[in-house]
Amino acid sequence: MNALDLARWQFGITTVYHFLFVPLSISMAFIVAGFQAAWFRTGDEKYLKLTRFYGELFLITFAMGVVTGIVQEFQFGMNWSNYSRFVGDIFGAPLAIEGLLAFFLESTFLGLWIFGWDKLPRWVHLACIWIVAVGTLLSAYFILAANAWMQQPVGYTFNATAQRAELTDIGAVLTNPTVLLGFPHVIGGAFMTGGAFVLGIAVWRLVRRAGVDSAPFRTAARVGATVLLVGGLFVVISGDQLGQHIATEQPMKLAAAEGLQTTEKSAPFSVIGLWDLSGKEIFSVKIPDLLSILATHDPNGQVQGIDNLQSQYQAQYGPGNYSPIVPVTFWSFRFMIGAGSLAALAAMWFLWRMRRGRVPGRGAVAIALVLPFLPLAANSFAWIFTEMGRQPWIVYGLQLTSSGVSPNVSSLEVAITMVVFTLLYGGLAVVEVGLLAKRIRAPLPAADAGGADSDQPAAFAY
Amino acid sequence: MLHNVWFLLIAFFWIGYFVLEGFDFGLGILLPFLGRTDKERRALINAIGPIWDGNEVWVLVAGGATFAAFPNWYATLFSGFYLALFLILVALILRGVAFEYHSKRDSLRWRQGWDWAIFFGSAVPAVLWGVAFANIVAGVPIDKNMNYTGDLFTLLNPFGLLGGLVTLTLFVTHGAAYISLKTEGVLRERANKTLLGVGLVAAVAAVVFLFWTQLNSMVAGSAVVSVVAALALVGALVANRLRREGWAFIGTALTIGLAVAALFLHLYPNVMPSSTSAAYNLTITNASSTDYTLTVMTVVAVIFAPLVLLYQGWSYWVFRKRVSADRIPDDSEYATSPASH
Numbered sequence: 001m002n003a004l005d006l007a008r009w010q011f012g013i014t015t016v017y018h019f020l021f022v023p024l025s026i027s028m029a030f031i032v033a034g035f036q037a038a039w040f041r042t043g044d045e046k047y048l049k050l051t052r053f054y055g056e057l058f059l060i061t062f063a064m065g066v067v068t069g070i071v072q073e074f075q076f077g078m079n080w081s082n083y084s085r086f087v088g089d090i091f092g093a094p095l096a097i098e099g100l101l102a103f104f105l106e107s108t109f110l111g112l113w114i115f116g117w118d119k120l121p122r123w124v125h126l127a128c129i130w131i132v133a134v135g136t137l138l139s140a141y142f143i144l145a146a147n148a149w150m151q152q153p154v155g156y157t158f159n160a161t162a163q164r165a166e167l168t169d170i171g172a173v174l175t176n177p178t179v180l181l182g183f184p185h186v187i188g189g190a191f192m193t194g195g196a197f198v199l200g201i202a203v204w205r206l207v208r209r210a211g212v213d214s215a216p217f218r219t220a221a222r223v224g225a226t227v228l229l230v231g232g233l234f235v236v237i238s239g240d241q242l243g244q245h246i247a248t249e250q251p252m253k254l255a256a257a258e259g260l261q262t263t264e265k266s267a268p269f270s271v272i273g274l275w276d277l278s279g280k281e282i283f284s285v286k287i288p289d290l291l292s293i294l295a296t297h298d299p300n301g302q303v304q305g306i307d308n309l310q311s312q313y314q315a316q317y318g319p320g321n322y323s324p325i326v327p328v329t330f331w332s333f334r335f336m337i338g339a340g341s342l343a344a345l346a347a348m349w350f351l352w353r354m355r356r357g358r359v360p361g362r363g364a365v366a367i368a369l370v371l372p373f374l375p376l377a378a379n380s381f382a383w384i385f386t387e388m389g390r391q392p393w394i395v396y397g398l399q400l401t402s403s404g405v406s407p408n409v410s411s412l413e414v415a416i417t418m419v420v421f422t423l424l425y426g427g428l429a430v431v432e433v434g435l436l437a438k439r440i441r442a443p444l445p446a447a448d449a450g451g452a453d454s455d456q457p458a459a460f461a462y
Numbered sequence: 463m464l465h466n467v468w469f470l471l472i473a474f475f476w477i478g479y480f481v482l483e484g485f486d487f488g489l490g491i492l493l494p495f496l497g498r499t500d501k502e503r504r505a506l507i508n509a510i511g512p513i514w515d516g517n518e519v520w521v522l523v524a525g526g527a528t529f530a531a532f533p534n535w536y537a538t539l540f541s542g543f544y545l546a547l548f549l550i551l552v553a554l555i556l557r558g559v560a561f562e563y564h565s566k567r568d569s570l571r572w573r574q575g576w577d578w579a580i581f582f583g584s585a586v587p588a589v590l591w592g593v594a595f596a597n598i599v600a601g602v603p604i605d606k607n608m609n610y611t612g613d614l615f616t617l618l619n620p621f622g623l624l625g626g627l628v629t630l631t632l633f634v635t636h637g638a639a640y641i642s643l644k645t646e647g648v649l650r651e652r653a654n655k656t657l658l659g660v661g662l663v664a665a666v667a668a669v670v671f672l673f674w675t676q677l678n679s680m681v682a683g684s685a686v687v688s689v690v691a692a693l694a695l696v697g698a699l700v701a702n703r704l705r706r707e708g709w710a711f712i713g714t715a716l717t718i719g720l721a722v723a724a725l726f727l728h729l730y731p732n733v734m735p736s737s738t739s740a741a742y743n744l745t746i747t748n749a750s751s752t753d754y755t756l757t758v759m760t761v762v763a764v765i766f767a768p769l770v771l772l773y774q775g776w777s778y779w780v781f782r783k784r785v786s787a788d789r790i791p792d793d794s795e796y797a798t799s800p801a802s803h
Contacts, residue, residue, distance in 0.1 A: 063562035066515065067555040073522050074547060077529065077540025081609070084540075088533020089751040096526035097762055103519040104770045108777050111512035119780055164533075167751075170758045406541040408609040417548045424552060428559060435566050462507045462564045 004405045006414040007079040010421065014071050016380050017425050021065035023379055026140060026187065027194025028058035029133035031227060040126050046216040049444045054198060059114065060435050064428065071421065079414060083394055083404030090156055090167045094146040102139035106132050141183055148178035150395050151386070152249050165398060181245055185238040189382065191231030193375040196343050199224025201440050203350060203368035206359055213444045221354060225347040232344040247295035250396060251304040252322060253389035256329040258291050262305035267291040273330065324391045332385040336378050343374035464756040465746040468531040471763055473726035475527055477719045479520035484718050486514045488637015490557065490584025493577055496641065496652045500570055503577055505787040507564060509644045512781045514561060516774055530759050534608050534749035535733045542602065542610025543594055546617055550587045557583025588633045589626040593617055596625025599675060599725050604736035608744060621674060628671045631664035636714040639698065643707045646786040657702045657710065665695050668721065675728060684727035691720035
């Protein structure tokens with residue numbers, strides 16, 4: 001593999017890994033803040049116990065999101081210096097704003113929350129976790145605005161002398177239709193993830209520790225299921241809009257999601273399919289008109305095909321292959337939808353099984369344990385779809401991925417960093433899962449502490 | 463005009479980073495030496511517990527702001543100093559996880575493992591940031607396409623290594639000053655004793671380094687600030703002898719801040735001089751973004767940087783009390799059970 005392939009693999013590995021923790025951080029911050037607010041309002045100790053139990057799990061995942069995020073901030077310059085020179089005038093701004101507005105807010109107020117139980121008035125302490133939660137949303141918005149510009153460049157002009165894209169309208173970059181649609185999609189997915197996490201653990205506790213802490217965990221299960229389903233609603237609505245947006249802005253990505261070779265009216269959608277290496281279809285199960293409905297909301301709508309787009313792009317950008325790797329986009333698109341749908345079905349099933357004080361049976365444990373991994377998988381496949389679907393471009397229509405890589409970094413250097421990051425991340429994953437498993441089994445913390453009036457205040461001390 | 467503003471702001475972010483994370487690094491390096499029992503080490507870590515993460519964000523903002531304001535500087539520096547930055551990243555990852563996971567299990571071996579992660583995670587960046595900045599100031603091989611043409615060993619020259627020694631010893635001195643200010647009992651005593659010895663080594667290394675820098679090419683403003691930085695360090699050592707711990711800490715903070723300021727004054731108007739040819743120097747103009755982008759970024763910085771200083775300062779105020787090993791709780795079934803921080 002050359003430096004370009006290695007740099008792409010490295011970006012894929014480190015970004016997918018980073019994004020396992022990001023959605024959990026966002027949604028768990030809000031869920032924990034919600035539990036703490038409920039405790040503040042009602043004084044019911046159940047909510048304090050949940051705040052501390054899920055707060056501990058939130059901190060374990062948040063830490064991993066923070067440290068893997070540092071790599072993301074540096075990686076553009078390290079492996080993608082030509083890209084950085086080309087887009088820095090535009091792309092750097094949301095990144096810097098994210099740091100200044102969001103990272104400072106999150107880190108400072110999280111420190112205040114962790115160590116401030118006995119030092120701050122109760123309402124100030126509650127405000128701290130809410131500020132952290134808002135900080136995670138701000139962070140998500142700015143980084144998604146940066147990514148949206150790579151999908152759909154807006155508010156710029158190309159400077160031929162400097163050979164770079166230059167910002168002309170920051171408002172256009174921050175209100176890019178791709179970020180306006182992508183933000184609710186990603187945040188909805190994040191809430192599905194946190195909801196599944198809270199729900200899965202609560203069901204596990206209800207079944208495996210029957211009779212212990214039932215009241216708090218019944219509440220947690222209902223909260224988790226509700227958050228998951230509301231998040232899912234956002235994902236479906238914004239996803240539907242995004243599908244149509246992609247059909248006009250990145251038609252090649254949509255064509256590659258289906259493997260649609262030629263432009264068609266009333267295009268069908270394959271539930272599954274199989275091709276040989278040359279891209280020739282061997283077998284597929286198709287639902288008629290569905291792709292046209294997804295793309296245009298009209299069963300007779302026209303959807304552009306890969307071959308037609310390929311000749312159009314060759315005329316526009318010169319010779320080259322402008323199609324993404326179809327099996328990757330085809331399957332990641334379906335795994336995204338499949339995993340997300342299964343998670344929503346599981347949440348509905350649990351709500352039904354737990355109606356009016358019922359307890360799910362032993363069989364529910366397996367589903368409860370698999371559940372948190374479903375939205376995590378959907379998030380990962382969604383990013384793989386949207387990033388691989390943009391290929392061969394790093395900035396759609398402006399710069400090829402192959403032109404963005406650092407020219408002076410050797411394949412050996414990229415190989416070294418990729419192997420070490422992968423091993424390090426793998427090791428940390430083992431530690432993290434071990435810690436989560438230990439915490440999930442631990443009894444709920446005593447609720448005798450946490451108030452400003454307690455002489456033995458609670459803290460998540462190091 | 464805006465180029466100058468952003469050169470100043472980038473310098474400001476780096477100064478903030480080294481002054482704040484400097485004592486975090488110093489504390490991490492002193493951890494195995496000053497903390498002789500598990501509880502002493504926990505007390506030390508808790509002395510920076512609430513604030514270390516906020517301190518580390520300064521480097522993310524310095525990096526992000528460099529990307530936004532001087533994309534060519536960001537691209538040349540990060541792709542050029544590739545393996546050095548990679549080592550810093552690995553260190554920062556291990557160190558960050560170490561702080562957060564340190565007391566998530568009631569096991570001495572578990573905590574000792576993370577103690578070492580904190581030590582190495584602090585020592586490696588403390589040395590390598592010095593190596594990196596010494597090389598930036600001295601100039602490195604950069605070709606006409608603004609690409610760095612050396613490798614990791616190009617950076618490990620005598621001047622670069624001296625720079626690494628300077629940051630290492632300055633951060634340890636700064637860390638000792640912080641510990642003496644923020645802890646009680648034996649930790650405070652030991653930190654006070656350590657400060658003078660390390661401080662003297664730092665003073666010698668720093669003076670040699672700053673002389674060497676000025677010998678390479680004399681820049682009057684930078685030289686004056688260097689002298690003030692050296693005086694601040696002497697002041698810190700005197701304050702330490704007089705047991706004025708607050709003043710000693712202010713002294714080491716000023717030393718680091720002024721030393722970084724001196725380096726940036728020496729750089730200006732270059733951001734990365736080329737040792738290959740002065741024609742290939744990266745400057746505040748040829749490395750910079752457009753005026754429009756710099757204007758947008760200026761508006762954001764003017765509004766939000768003071769706000770950040772305000773709430774970060776407040777968090778330091780909230781956690782102003784000294785930490786003691788006596789108040790670290792025993793191991794318990796659940797590590798978040800009643801515990802004084």
